[in-house]
Amino acid sequence: MFPYKNSITIDRKNNRPIYLQLCDQIISFIRAGKLPPSTKLPGSRRLADILGIHRKTMVAAFDELIAQGWIVSIPSKGTFINSELPIISPVNLNSSFDAKSKKQLSGFDFFHNTYIDDTDLSLENDFYLIGDGVPDNRLAPIDEIAKTYRNISKKEYHKKLLGYSSIYGNKELRKTLVTYLNQSRGLDITIDNILITRGSQMGLYLSSQLLLQQGKTIVVGATNYSTADNTFEYSNGKIERIKVDQNGLNTQQLEMICKKKQVDAVYVTSHHHHPTTVTLSAERRMHLLLLAEKYCFAIIEDDYDYDFHYENSPILPLASNDYHGNVIYIGAFSKIIAPAMRIGYLVAPKDFILEAAKLRRIIDRQGDTLLEETLATMIKVGDVQRHCNKVIKIYKQRRDLFCKLLKDKLSDYLSFDIPNGGMAIWVNLDKKYNWEPISVEAKKRKLYISDWKRYDMINSGHNSIRLGFASFNEIEIPIIIDRLHEAILAATTL
C-alpha cells in the first residue's frame, strides 16, 4: 500500500485548511505517477486514522478531490483514483521529486542565455555592494511620488487611466516629455517621435530587435556596456568593436570599417562612455553624425545618465544635431529617480517609433499608465527638476570624497581620472595585481564588488573596473575604501 503516513505531512500552523493540504499532496502524488489511475484509496475513516486527523476533514478532502475530478467514488466498491486520467510513468517514491521545488529542470527544450548574470543584488544589510554606479535610493522623492500617485488615482481619473490605452504609452507623459526633452536636451521633437518604455533597457531591446535581426552589424566600443552587447547578440546582431580613448569612440576607425562593409548601427553612450566614463568629443560627435548620414546607419544613443554632469552643464546629445533621421535616442528616469521607476523613452523618427510601439505591444501591452501620469505631473510641477538639482550636489560631493580617499589610500595599487559626471569611477588596477583575489578578500570583509568581470567582455586584460560611488554617503564611503584597502592588502600579500 502507498505509504500515506510517511508521505503526507500536515502543518497545523499553516493558514491553508488541513483538508486542502491533503488535497494538494494527494494531487501531487497523482501527478507524479505515485498514485496511478484506478488505484483504490483506503476508506475515509481508515485514512483519517492513519493520518491522525478527524474523519470529517478526510471526507472534506475526498469531496474536494471528487469535485475536481481527481478521484471517483463507486458505490459499494470504494474510492479510486480517476481511471480516465492519463497514465504517467511513476516516479520512484524515494526520488528527490518535490512538487514545490522551483529548481527542477524543465521537461522541454528551450533557449538558454549564457551571458546574463542572475546574481541577486539584495545583500544583507551590513554588506556594501560596489558596482556599476547606481543612484542612492534613500534620496528618491518617495513622498512626492506617493502623494501624486494618490491624487491622480482619485475618482475622476479612474475611467481615463485604468483601461487599456495607447500602445505608445501615456499621452500626457509623452506630451510632457516633448517639452522637457526639447528644453533640456535641445531636441526638436513632437509627440509622434516619442514612445514610452520601461527604462532604457527596453529602448535598447526594441531598437536592436528592429535593427539587427538577420545578422546585421552593430559597431560598439572595445569596452562597452555589457548588457547592451548581450541585447545586440540576443537580437542576432554581429558586433564589431572599435577603440575607445579619452575622446570616446574612435570614429576614424569606424569610418574605415564603413568603407569596407555595411554597418547598420552604432551604439554610443556619448555623454559618459560606459564603462570608461569619458565624454565623446565635439569633433567626433560631428564626425559620427556625418558618417551616419553618408553610410545610412542608425546611431543608438544611450543617454543613461544625462543629468549627472558635475563640472559644467550636461553636453547636448547627438540627437540634438540629427537633421537626417539617424539617431535613436534612449533615456530613462531610473538614474534620476530610482531604478524601480521603470519609465524611459525612445525618441526617433515617426516611422521607427510606430514599429517600436508595435513591437512593445507584443511584450508589454502599454506600460504603467498610472505611474506614467504620476511622472508627467511631477515633471510639470517641478518635482523632478528639484530632486535632480538636489542629488547632483550630493553626488558631486560623494564623487570628490570617494576620489580623494581612493587617491590617498590606494594610489600605490590603482589609478583613475576623476569623472566629469555619472555615478562611477573607472579604476585601473596596476597590472601587477588581479581583481579576482581582491574581490574574494573584499567579500570576506562584506564588500561585494559586483560583476567586475563583465567590464572586459573580450578578455583584453585591461584590468579596469567601475566603482560606483553615488549610492554611498560620507559615512559609508570611508568604510568602503578601508575595506577595499584591507582586501587589496590581504590579496597582494597572499
Ligand SMILES: Cc1ncc(COP(=O)(O)O)c(C=O)c1O
Ligand atoms: C549604459 C546603460 N544603459 C542602460 C541601462 C539600463 O537602464 P534602465 O534601468 O533605465 O533600464 C544602464 C543601467 O545601468 C546603463 O548603465
